[in-house]
Amino acid sequence: MIDKMKRWLPWAALIIALAFVPKIFGIYYMNFFITFAVFAVFSVSLNLLLGYTGLLSFGHAMYFGAGGYGTALALKYIWNLPLLPALSIGILSAVLLALIVCPLVVRVGGTAFAMMHMAFAQLLYVIALKSRFITGGEDGLANFRIPPFSIPGVVSFPLEGAPANFYYFAIIVLGASLWLMWFFTKTPFGQIQVGIRDNAKRIDYLGFKVTHAKAVVYIVSAAFAGVAGSVYAMFQNVVAPDGYLGLLVSFTPIINTMLGGIASFFGPVWGTAIYALIEEIIFRYTDRVELVIGIIFVLVIMYAPLGFSGLMLKLKFKWMMFKNKRMRQAA
Amino acid sequence: MDVTASMYAAQAIHGIAFGMVLFLIAAGLNVIFGMMGILNLAHGAFFMLAAYFCYSVVAMTGSFWAALLIAPVLTALVGVFVERFFIRKVQIMGAMGELILTLGVAMLILGGVKFFWGTENLPISVPPVLEGMVHIGALDYPIYRIFMIVLALVVLAIMTLLLYKTRLGKIVRAAVSDREMVNALGINVPLVFMFVFGIGVWMAGIGGVVIAPILTVFPGLADQVGMYAFIVVVTGGLGSLKGAFIVSIIFGLLSSFGIQFFSQLAPVLIVGFMAFVLAIKPHGLFGVKE
Incomplete structure (x- = not known):
């Protein structure tokens, strides 16, 4: 029962947060x-x-x-x-x-x-x-x-x-x-x-x-x-x-x-958020859309072909390896 | 000969000349795809870049002929750089990685061109030798269009000789059919492919220089003409030079006569033709199934 509630809690929090967005922003x-x-x-x-x-x-x-x-x-x-x-x-x-x-x-x-x-x-x-x-x-x-x-x-x-x-x-x-x-x-x-x-x-x-x-x-x-x-x-x-x-x-x-x-379902959602932020920030200073898009394409495909979620997964993996190593050293 | 006939002849010459330039670009695209299996989405951008290089060389030296020699080579060097440092790195990811990378490069070139040269139309004048008309039979033909057709044929002849009559061509063709084996024989296959990419971009470059005096130089070149080149290649069948040739000529004629008779619908005609062909043969007229 509590486990089930724990699973739904983040979603409930998200819905409440979304409901208050117009009031906050x-x-x-x-x-x-x-x-x-x-x-x-x-x-x-x-x-x-x-x-x-x-x-x-x-x-x-x-x-x-x-x-x-x-x-x-x-x-x-x-x-x-x-x-x-x-x-x-x-x-x-x-x-x-x-x-x-x-x-x-x-x-x-x-x-x-x-x-x-x-x-x-x-x-x-x-x-x-x-x-x-x-x-x-x-x-x-x-x-x-x-x-x-x-x-x-x-x-x-x-x-x-x-x-x-x-x-x-x-x-x-x-x-x-x-x-x-x-x-x-x-x-x-x-x-x-x-x-x-x-x-x-x-x-x-x-x-x-x-x-x-x-x-x-x-x-x-x-x-x-x-x-x-x-x-x-x-x-x-x-x-x-x-x-x-x-x-x-x-x-x-x-x-x-x-x-x-x-590689992930929510990847594109993250991506949209990142791109929207990039648009909000960068296009205040420059209107060279093509250059920005081009740089994003080239950088992402060359250095992070799995995008933000892939990067996160990699970091998580590295963190776990790091923790394992520490534990082994402590033992 | 009466007025209508000469009008038809002039339109046909225009159409064939435009078709030949399209074919130059499309052939470059096809050489790259046929040899390396990469659909270079930056091809239109390279074509436009060559036109801008042409403008700058003409502005510096005052000679169109120097531009015809230098600009495509400069463009090819940029292409080789892109192949060596970008495309080669993503090849393990397959078609998707290459498509997105070359798309990114196309955007970068477009952005760069706007940054360095601005967005206005830059005119290039036709060299005096090629101005005016020539009389053949009872008709007048503009010399520059005929020059375009001849030049495209010459480039094509050079290409064919290079690919089928030289040792280098033999190596390239061997590398296409069995990359690993050729590599194992001690031939530097990545270097050969870099060269092939350079040749493909060089052909687009020639197309860019040749079309610059007619259309003037502006950033929309990549979209307008480059898009046609892609349509040609896709309709003719990826990797098929024969298909590209036939479809380029058809498109050239479609666009020149289309503009003559129903100017509003000319772009629809070309894209519609492609949609029709692809609906029947999804891999293009002479395409091979992947």
Whole structure:
């Protein structure tokens, strides 16, 4: 009983801490935390592919963008659309896109997979840029209505112009997404994923269908990228090709994942936090985004290929060795 | 000959010239991938770097011909440096490590270029010998475009001779098929691969110098033209020179005629063509399954 309570205690503490964030940091930092939460989910969804299944995608922004554009278009054209349907439409559009793309891409892996995604994302970007009458072209869609967060007849919180409320909404949606993804990786199916990454042939011999399994992971990953995109669209109240479908949007979750460590579930969350801090601090002094990103990529891949969590694990290991040595010397 | 026909001919020459430059870059990319198995995402950035080197050399010496000689070599040296001190270190991590490292290098070069040369468009003028038109039959052809086509063919010929007619080429091809054995025979394989990487980057460099007078030099070069080179390589099949050649010419023509007839949709045409090809053949037109 006490053991069980001990296990839940950190989570309870975390939830309470998250609940008090708006009170402690004030409204200005809400932007920072919401963006962090969105990109944490986006990065973890990418890591379902990259870390768990071993598929590097240079075009995950497609699904982020599909979620964003789906929600934005729905809110623009469907009168009085409630919040959760709007979110669902975002997710559905990402899933739909994934269903179209996945038969083409799950057949390949490695470099071909990465490059095909770069290509498809670029195609989508160009289409969003050129089909001005639907997507608003370069300027994108803006100023659509943000529905309130409400349980009909009980309560209703306005989200428009209330950063603290939006923060709670974002934290709930994104927290739930993280929790679902965590569960997803712990199922037997999640183990097949890891098996595919480590030795696809063996999984095939064991009688599992590798291509089908890859497709399922792919669609799940796209769905959560869609969640992130959809929430981000409602938060920013604007969607535009560069911020949702551009190459840099595809690279951001890869940076986060590499920084945090591809070998662990929470690695990308750490990575997002680290990158967000780097952005907050470094970009106050310089606006040379490319240089900073380039240096991060090169340094991380050369000196800490498992990222922050790998580094932590290494330190822990060293500390244990050190302690062992001390104990042996004392004895 | 009437106006329409000459318009078509001019567009075709433009398309083929652009296709040939694309092919130069894509061939460099393909040589590196085919020989070393590395997809060099920094290739577009090297191409752009060469254009900037070209600008600086022209500014210093006033001679385009000097730039044509020096700038690609300088770029190749940067490439060799990157291979020796960065890429070689991450090769044990497989494709993912290389992709992310070269992506990082691409970002670094882009950032560096913006730092040293700024972001504005820098013009380079065509040398006087190559200005103007030449009469063939009843049509006028711009000399510089023809020069581009000829130069690309010359570089290609040099490459082929180097790879298939020299001792070095033999070693490279042997190292591709069995790296360990060649190494065991006392040949320094990492050195050979460093050389191969240098050659690949040198080809991108030639492309960068040649295109500089037409498009002017600006940081977007890496994205615009470099992206096309990647699309060419992926569509033609990674590592296949034949595929790269065919697809470059198709893309060159698609872009020149596309701009002529429906300028808004030209980029969609090219990317759409690639998506279509990859949908049918995921490893590209002439690609081999990994």
